Amino acid sequence: MLIKKPSDIRPSEITSHDNYLNRREFIRAGAIAGGSLLASSALGAVIPEGQLAKLEGVRASAFSTGESPNSYDDITTYNNYYEFGTGKGDPVVYARDFEPRPWTIRVEGHAEKTGTFDLDDFVKPFDLEERIYRMRCVEAWSMVIPWVGISLAEVVKHLQPTSKAKYVAFETLNDPDRMPGLRRRVLDWPYREGLTIAEATNPLPILAVGLYGEVLPNQNGAPIRLVVPWKYGFKGIKSIVTIRFTERMPKTSWNMSQPREYGFYANVNPEVNHPRWSQARERRIGASVFATKQPTLMFNGYGDEVAHLYDGLDLRRNF
Numbered sequence: 577m578l579i580k581k582p583s584d585i586r587p588s589e590i591t592s593h594d595n596y597l598n599r600r601e602f603i604r605a606g607a608i609a610g611g612s613l614l615a616s617s618a619l620g621a622v623i624p625e626g627q628l629a630k631l632e633g634v635r636a637s638a639f640s641t642g643e644s645p646n647s648y649d650d651i652t653t654y655n656n657y658y659e660f661g662t663g664k665g666d667p668v669v670y671a672r673d674f675e676p677r678p679w680t681i682r683v684e685g686h687a688e689k690t691g692t693f694d695l696d697d698f699v700k701p702f703d704l705e706e707r708i709y710r711m712r713c714v715e716a717w718s719m720v721i722p723w724v725g726i727s728l729a730e731v732v733k734h735l736q737p738t739s740k741a742k743y744v745a746f747e748t749l750n751d752p753d754r755m756p757g758l759r760r761r762v763l764d765w766p767y768r769e770g771l772t773i774a775e776a777t778n779p780l781p782i783l784a785v786g787l788y789g790e791v792l793p794n795q796n797g798a799p800i801r802l803v804v805p806w807k808y809g810f811k812g813i814k815s816i817v818t819i820r821f822t823e824r825m826p827k828t829s830w831n832m833s834q835p836r837e838y839g840f841y842a843n844v845n846p847e848v849n850h851p852r853w854s855q856a857r858e859r860r861i862g863a864s865v866f867a868t869k870q871p872t873l874m875f876n877g878y879g880d881e882v883a884h885l886y887d888g889l890d891l892r893r894n895f
């Protein structure tokens with residue numbers, strides 16, 4: 577069983593949670609000792625100044641995995657975020673001065689509640705939850721990440737899509753002055769992703785606004801990004817500015833770029849290899865260099881919750 581209710585979690589498994597709480601205290605103590613909020617310290621590069629705000633009123637989620645989370649450093653220094661460079665170490669450096677406030681989200685298309693909303697107003701009606709999710713990148717690495725977010729299903733219900741809405745499309749900010757990577761046409765910007773309405777109203781996906789109980793760091797997609805734990809990481813679009821309810825399947829960035837390699841569904845599937853490499857196993861970031869790769873699980877281990885969404889769909893053709 578991969579999904580545990582809080583009551584199923586043995587005390588030995590809670591240690592990692594304590595560790596990260598301690599680590600947060602450590603960061604805070606460092607910030608105070610350093611006086612100037614880490615701005616010029618080595619840690620400042622990892623945790624951008626002003627992003628240490630603790631999120632209040634976060635409840636634990638029954639959907640969290642019992643696996644130990646990766647360290648804050650793993651999660652915030654090994655990133656994919658092409659708007660800030662194509663190297664895994666680029667986002668932590670080049671997103672450092674990004675200002676994720678003020679921020680508005682535009683809701684468009686087939687829904688009753690469309691318009692432009694200030695982010696804080698947009699998030700306010702929903703419960704903040706910690707969801708510790710296994711994340712699996714298409715490049716065959718994985719991490720366990722303690723996100724804080726709001727249920728996407730709740731957001732979608734709140735926006736009242738009409739019967740014409742079959743998909744939800746998302747877009748990232750497209751501002752080259754704030755995102756230097758946009759000056760290179762490595763993708764057809766803005767970064768785009770999408771889900772079917774059935775996927776978007778499943779209880780698992782969240783719009784994440786935090787990490788390790790704190791505000792989301794820039795390199796992880798501040799101020800708000802999608803997290804879909806049974807799909808390859810590229811579905812988790814960062815720094816969202818547009819949510820659009822559509823009748824037709826929306827275009828998605830990686831599918832537009834390499835249609836043979838990346839599909840719309842992008843479900844984690846150890847039986848369907850990427851054309852250039854196997855998807856059967858994965859490397860857990862932060863594990864010992866001597867550790868063997870671990871087997872990848874169908875739907876990243878979330879099959880009980882999501883397999884029914886794909887009944888009758890050929891997952892080899894619809895990859």
Ligand SMILES: Nc1nc2c(c(=O)[nH]1)N[C@H]1C(S)=C(S)[C@@H](COP(=O)(O)O)O[C@H]1N2
Pocket residue numbers: 651654655656657658659713714748767795796797808809810811812813814815
């Ligand atoms: N806007 C945007 N979102 C993005 C990406 C990107 O380049 N731009 N990369 C994706 C990929 S390939 C992955 S694996 C995840 C990585 O999220 P993380 O850096 O928080 O682990 O973000 C996804 N979201």
Ligand SMILES: [Mo]
Pocket residue numbers: 656713714715808809810
């Ligand atoms: Mo990825």
